[in-house]
Amino acid sequence: MLVGVIAACEIGFWVVLAAGLAARYPLRMRRTGAALLLAVPLVDVVLLVATVADLRGGATAGFAHGLAAAYLGYSLAFGHSMVRWADERFAHRFAGGPPPRRKPRYGRARARYEWVEFGKAAVATAIGCALLLAMIALVGDAGRTAALTGWTARLGLVLAVWSLWPITHTLWPSEPKVGAASRPPAERARPR
Structure with missing residues (x-):
């Protein structure tokens, strides 16, 4: 049953988010949109x-109880940035806003971006583990909570694997490919 609740909450997150953004931009109901966006964490x-x-x-x-704690941790840590991501796209599409920001592709900016995302994952892991420990304490029976341990x-393994991205981008920063995209604009515009 709890797996169904988790799935419903994930679907509910995106439905409430989409409803809030639809009310805010295409329908131009700013207060309703703001209220719906504030309701996203209620899921x-x-x-x-x-x-x-x-x-x-x-x-x-x-398994489902542990998954619920992990989901809550990641939802709380990444929820704000997911709402901002969707808001930028809705504002651009329906309200003439600027084009959505893209993640940096190269160099130090990309490494910095990856470290910020890793920081969010670390916060998600901390929240998830705190919820797991709280559930273990709440039940108070090691036999009934062995799966949570x-x-x-x-969660620690997921975080360890996640750390490979920022480390890789820090030690071996990606560079733009040499070619047409890296030539000056005047050179690209010349006919061949």
Whole structure:
């Protein structure tokens, strides 16, 4: 049942976000759009309440409970940037806003970007692990929460793998390819 709640919350996140942006831009209902965008985190509250209620009801913690903690951690850490990402695209498409920002592709700017994203992943891991430990303490029975202990290792492994991107971009920064795109504009405009 809890896996279904997690799926519904993920779908609900995007539905509430899309409704808020649609109200804000195409429908030009600024207050309604703002209220819906402020309601996006309530989807996470629904998942948290469902998870706690399931554990308090005597359920043995399983894969879904750990997944719920991981989902909540990543949703809280990356939620704001996902809302900003979607808002930039809606503003550009429906309100004549500037083109959406793209992530840097090369050099130090790309390495900095990857470290910021890694920082968000570290925050997500910390939140997820804190929720897992809180669930373990809430239940108070090691036999019923053994599956949650394994999730802390999973989240740590995900973070360790994630660290490869910023490290790689720091040690071996990517450079633009030499070719037509790197030539001066006047040179590119000349007919051949």
